[in-house]
Amino acid sequence: MKRGPTGEKNEAVSAAAPERISVSGPPHESTAWVGVGLLERAAEYLRSPSGRFLLAAPPAARAAAAAVRRALGTAVLAEIAIDDAESAKTLASAERVADAALAAGTRRDDAFVAVGGGVVTDLVGFVAAILFRGVAWNAVPTTTAGMADAAIGGKTGVNHRLGKNLLGAFHPPGAILVDPRALATLPERDFRAGLVEAYKDAWIGDPALAARAGARLSDVLERDEGALLELLAGSVRVKAAVVLSDPKEGGRRRILNFGHTLGHALEAAGGFGALRHGEAVAWGIAAAVEISRRRAGLSASDADAVRRVLAGLGPFPEPERDPRRLREYLARDKKTTARGLASVLLDRIGSAIVDETVPLEEWLEAARIMSLS
Amino acid sequence: MKRGPTGEKNEAVSAAAPERISVSGPPHESTAWVGVGLLERAAEYLRSPSGRFLLAAPPAARAAAAAVRRALGTAVLAEIAIDDAESAKTLASAERVADAALAAGTRRDDAFVAVGGGVVTDLVGFVAAILFRGVAWNAVPTTTAGMADAAIGGKTGVNHRLGKNLLGAFHPPGAILVDPRALATLPERDFRAGLVEAYKDAWIGDPALAARAGARLSDVLERDEGALLELLAGSVRVKAAVVLSDPKEGGRRRILNFGHTLGHALEAAGGFGALRHGEAVAWGIAAAVEISRRRAGLSASDADAVRRVLAGLGPFPEPERDPRRLREYLARDKKTTARGLASVLLDRIGSAIVDETVPLEEWLEAARIMSLS
DSSP states (O other): OOOOSSSHHHHHHHHSOOEEEEEEOTTSOEEEEEOTTOGGGHHHHOOOSSSOEEEEEOGGGHHHHHHHHHHHGGGEEEEEEOOOOGGGOSHHHHHHHHHHHHHTTOOTTOEEEEEESHHHHHHHHHHHHHBTTOOEEEEEEOSHHIIIIITTTSEEEEEETTEEEEEEEEOOOSEEEEOGGGGTTOOHHHHHHHHHHHHHHHHHHOHHHHHHHHHTHHHHHTTOHHHHHHHHHHHHHHHHHHHHHOTTSSSGGGGGGTTHHHHHHHHHHTOTTSSOHHHHHHHHHHHHHHHHHHHTOOOHHHHHHHHHHHHHHOOOOOOOOOHHHHHHHHHTOTTEETTEEOEEEEEETTEEEEETTOOHHHHHHHHHHOOOO | OOOOSSSHHHHHHHHSOOEEEEEEOTTSOEEEEEOTTOGGGHHHHOOOSSSOEEEEEOGGGHHHHHHHHHHHGGGEEEEEEOOOOGGGOSHHHHHHHHHHHHHTTOOTTOEEEEEESHHHHHHHHHHHHHBTTOOEEEEEEOSHHIIIIITTTSEEEEEETTEEEEEEEEOOOSEEEEOGGGGTTOOHHHHHHHHHHHHHHHHHHOHHHHHHHHHTHHHHHTTOHHHHHHHHHHHHHHHHHHHHHOTTSSSGGGGGGTTHHHHHHHHHHTOBTTBOHHHHHHHHHHHHHHHHHHHTOOOHHHHHHHHHHHHHHOOOOOOOOOHHHHHHHHHTOTTEETTEEOEEEEEETTEEEEETTOOHHHHHHHHHHOOOO
């Protein structure tokens, strides 16, 4: 059963109550709402202590932002235009957003609503984290990457020329609205790249979801709302469970970084923008699968199942494979401590472990041989 | 009994164990150590998960920074020069400090040591809050203001052209070293302005300390180490008790802002730098005393006792009193919510209350008539 963005079938779906997923508990409660047609009912779910909202969105999220604005009406204190290029996710951009918020008379009991992709939620969430030492905010992701990953867990931040997300804060949004219809205008390449993160969540934490969503890959790629809802809700559920078990990323939460250790290095080494984040993570997962085969006992059939989905989501551009280039970026990884490079591996689909003993050299070798075809 | 910075008497004092004051509990434990001669033993008290430190200091704190560096030896990963002008407390400066830290190979288990005044601890603490979404840090205040106020409570941040400390984070330092000898080279004007904050803590929370330190004002002004130690330790004790009772500044913690509501406005209206922060707070306290007389039942003798100490710490430059100028700055106060302007008043020396019903006009009138002579 396939549904377009405006057909009758959608009416029936939007009438259903959204799924409520608690992403973090007190003192910083964060609730994700997942459902079709949520944007039009945003006023029921978004939170602000004062009742006033600062609506921040990039031009690419115009349609979704307009729906949220209609829903909020006069509760919108100001609209702030965001540049959602990864290269614009800087401390200077954060200051400009803060400038606009302060010029609009924002008080510490007002709340931001970030409508857009991961850059927007990371940036606006970070401004919310530091404005008056912390104001409330809400996330309305309009990309598959954002729905699967960016706003959940409370990670916010900006990039530094030496690496992504090196400056930031933990500051969970009060509400996260995940509405597959917000994806209507998302370009195909971004749509597919972001799905890597959604499938990643299934692979690290939900074997049944991984099997179902793997089988429905073609429906997902055709943007079937039912298939998307199942994958995205499942992804949010996995991520929420992991984050709730480890709010500050000391231990188990690190499994969310499956594919990210090498992924971040590939992304930075290629120059931000050469590979989409999700594409770099896809390659990072391909490498992690190689290492998981050898070190964690991942079966050949599970490894193939992961690679088959990644291949279906692609093809993705060739990444940097030169060990001399990758080494410096890997060595800068935030997960590098005196104990070594924390690496997330799969022992089987649905089950991830953290191995702190993987030498940097092994990642470089995996990057050389990894394949997605 | 007066002691110079290097005399024999100091040897005897430095041998005494420092006072240990717990400033915040888990998960972000913060301990203040107060004692004479602590700088030379900094390695015993400063904390870093990795054992490595980034030493950040301005030229003005050269002597104290050198003592800390000698104490830490090879544990110092890098030294970072900080511009401690209030005008340099910006997001751009924070980025430069982060640049230097990242260029030095800082890892997320390393720790900063900020040696200097409030600008330095606010700025470096903020960088520690956002680098890798939070690394450890330590504060070694070298000003009376910093010892009494800046590093305790975990407030960090930078200024914005629309107001002070509008961007920041709560991120307590692991250790705070308060050593009166670090004040040896502090210019007289800064020394006196900072003492306003120390006496303020006594007035809001410790009547016995207020009486003793009031009586010993001339010893304090002569930098008698014993008198300073008593006032500073008492001030830290009051602040720690208040912060522990309200870690996130929702309720009781607001009493620490005694004198700051109008003080911040006076400081901003005069242009940062015209009045020292402590000087502006002194005027703010003078105005708050007027309002406390009328609204909170503060006695004439208590009001006189406060004013007498403030006069002894001064004279301070005349502040802006024009209501048209002050109004806009007061209206921007972070403590302004939909409920009104939260104002801290004294009902007697040693006891502060928060009154959320004071109209802005009443502050403007108090600013017009307040006096410190």
